[in-house]
Amino acid sequence: MIDARLLRDDPDRIRAAQVKRGLSPDVVDRALAADEARRSAIATYESRRAEQKSLGKQVAQAQGEEKTALLARTKALSAEVKELEAAQGAAETEWDEALRSIPNPAADESPAGGEDDFVVLEHVGTPREFDFEPRDHIELGRMLGAIDLERGAKVSGSRFYFLTGIGAQLELALVNMAMDQARNAGFTQVIAPSLVKPRAMEGTGFLGQAADDVYRIEGEDLYLVGTSEVPMAAYHSDEILDAGALPLRYSAFSPCFRKEAGSHGKDTKGIIRVHWFDKVEMFVLTTVEESYAEHQRLLAWEKEFLDKLELAYRVIDVAAGDLGLSAQRKFDCEAWIPTQGKYRELTSTSNCTDFQSRRLDIRTRGESGNTPVATLNGTLTAITRTIVAILETHQQADGSVRVPEALRPYLGGLEVLKPVS
């Protein structure tokens, strides 16, 4: 949620931010009106309530006739206070809803516009040239006995898969490699719950427009997370952190579940777009001032991981309209997928500044009151897409796959993945 003071002091800035994301600025006026109504409701309620309290004290000491008279007055007042309290609550709710519906204003550097308006920041490595017809990851996965899509569909439906044999080993290797890198960089490793309460989902901004993509457990007040950003953001909710402890860096492993609503027909084959995958995610809490530099660090760690896998990729600056509710700026690393002839998102890092921490009440003690911290997240490895990129990029003519050197220690020194049949 945005800073209410910013909305009051500089509403034009929020209006401009809305337009930059391709959204209507009307919500600003709705919020401002709600704020005014709320404050006047609070003032009315509180003055009557104060009166009620002071009368209550007199009642306690009064005797006889005086007491009877006081009771008559305070009884009427009581009903009024109750009404005013309800009115105040309603005004508060309206204000809260308006405020919460406003996304984090994009950074000045973020390109304006929607999904296609990203800016390419850099290319790393060059897409490999093949002197044979490259196979897609589906065929390679089948030849290697690594990916079983048919049985995934049989058991769980479309967009599900089993990783088997070397496929399963690959996942564990990638997870360990990611966790090692993170630990060496000072991250605390975490295995996070993938079922969370509404508060966590709402606090991270996934129950707004993004709610269609979220699985809810029937009959329970629980959601399946789409990323461990959700449990990790909520991890320190309602806490006041010691400023000296920042930054707090976590690398969290969890499964991720996504309905993929509205993507029917897209990436229907293979494991590019699935309802479930595992992921190692970096999550950082720091000060807003430090968050911009930290964002660059997260990007650097993502690039380091992709470099070790010897992948060709580009980094894009995601446009304002494609940032999601919480992010102020987002960089995606997109790896070259040979059989698709294009770059596909493998990792993504967002600076959510104090947007999530305001909703989740995560702050540090400051000299002039407590201030919300900044939260940032970045993918180290989303297993399925990483496997796609590795298989397709490092395949050889016979269907075997060369293992990038950095990954070998995590596969018992294995240099080549060989077809099983």
Add this chain to the structure above:
RNA sequence: GGAGGCGUCGCCUAGUCCGGUCUAUGGCGCCCGCCUGCUAAGCGGGUUUGGGGCUACAACCCCAUCGAGGGUUCAAAUCCCUCCGCCUCCGCCA
């Protein structure tokens, strides 16, 4: 799943039976000051969080906050209901 116990402003704790003097007690820790060769001790003061008013975003005043949400009442930490969490025992289980 069953039975019982518990949840108070960083930590511990008094208060809850019997509603008003609770503006929530005391200790520890922490902060400021005093005292003091130094340290320790001692003395005095302060120390939840969120919101509103007024403002310099200070000071000050007010409202809410005793796990959460409802209810009863002129008045709720205290009485009633629902929920959540923790502990102990039993059952079941990876």
